[in-house]
Amino acid sequence: MKIHATKTILLVCGLVLLTSAVARAELKVVATLSDLGWIAEQVGGDDVDVTTLCPGHQDPHYLPAKPSLTRKLKKADMLVYNGLELEVGWLPLLIKSARNRNVKAGSRGELDCSQAAEHILDVPTGQVDRSKGDIHPHGNPHYLLDPRIGVSVARLMAERMAELDPDAADRYLARAEEFAARVEARLPVWQDKVRAVADCPLIVYHQHWEYLLHWLGLENIGSIEHRPGINPSPQHVEDITRLGRRQDCVYVIAASWDNRKIANRAAERMSAPLAILPGAVGAVDEAVGYIEMFDFICDRLVAAAVAGDRLEEGQSQ
Ligand SMILES: [Zn+2]
Known part of the structure; x- marks a missing residue:
């Protein structure tokens, strides 16, 4: 009787574990920058597993394209990146060596977050060559330092996550709005302080x-x-x-x-x-x-x- 009860408990535990494993098939998101990784976590919550390639203390223009980063990209369902060639020195190399069709150029899993920035600043006029500096050829890529654009990025990410993982679509969209509300509540505080x-x-x-x-x-x-x-x-x-x-x-x-x-x-x-x-x-x-x-x-x-x-x-x- 006791053995039978133990078996039943083990079976139930096994089923619970199996069910939770199936339920927690998280969307694997790779973010190039720590800001994007942080926003992806807010939007994705428990439905995503986020990995960031460039740590916050590292200049994102210059990240060594190490094999360990390629391995992270190999497993990704989604890649969120800054764009405007901020990561041009390392991301194309990583994408090429990862050979992951989920995140290759033009796939639904790759998301250029600069699409969320309505106005790009410092766009060079005339011919662009290295004499004008070796970075920022398509304009200033550091748009994440405007928190209003951060909100737009969160909404863009939510839409794409919802497309890739429709079962959790409502949760992504709701979390993006929660994030937007938190940032928007702080905007006047920051502006008043600096004014x-x-x-x-x-x-x-x-x-x-x-x-x-x-x-x-x-x-x-x-x-x-x-x-x-x-x-x-x-x-x-x-x-x-x-x-x-x-x-x-x-x-x-x-x-x-x-x-x-x-x-x-x-x-x-x-x-x-x-x-x-x-x-x-x-x-x-x-x-x-x-x-x-x-x-x-x-x-x-x-x-x-x-x-x-x-x-x-x-x-x-
Ligand atoms: Zn720069």
Whole structure:
């Protein structure tokens, strides 16, 4: 009797495990960037298994195309990527070596998230060649630093996930709207916080922040990196520091992966504070998620502008 009962329990447990395994046939999503991975997790919830290729602390322009990344891509049902050639140095190689028809160009499993950005900034005019910098040939690809575009990306992902996994379609669409509501509730908080320092211009290291600055109404008066992806000449650094010294209020912003030595030296020479900002989710410990990243960025921008105000400090020239 006891043996029979034990067998029955084992059989029921086995069936439960089998049923849950079938029910949890998650959509395997590979995201190139940590921001996209984080958004995919919000939209996909328990229905997806998300893997991110480029960690948040790594410059996404330059990721070594390692075999371990190819292996991740081999198993993917869906690939979400930034596009606008941000990942051009490594993603095409990974796609080619993964030989996964789910994510090859033109398949329903590959999603270029730049489709969600209505307006691409800094689109070059005239002939594009390497003399204008070796990255950003199709315009500025860093649109994820405008949280409103992040919301559009979430909705785009939800639609595609719903198409690939129709049984969970309603859940994807509902989660995207939940995410949108969370971000949209924070938008006025971020904007109000930064508005107080909007009259203090800033200098960027790389043109990584254009969407952020455009959204927040902040003025960028120059880049330390004269052309995207190319180290600045001493003459350009001299010109930009001279420009910085002439301002009543100024500060410098750079991503954690930018050339800290050059950024530091330029900021010191213009007696301006340097704010290191997270260029992606996970780039600094505080940027644990997409929303927390903007909380941190806005706090840092305000602190840097206050520290960079020479009039208030009695340093007017
Ligand atoms: Zn860039």
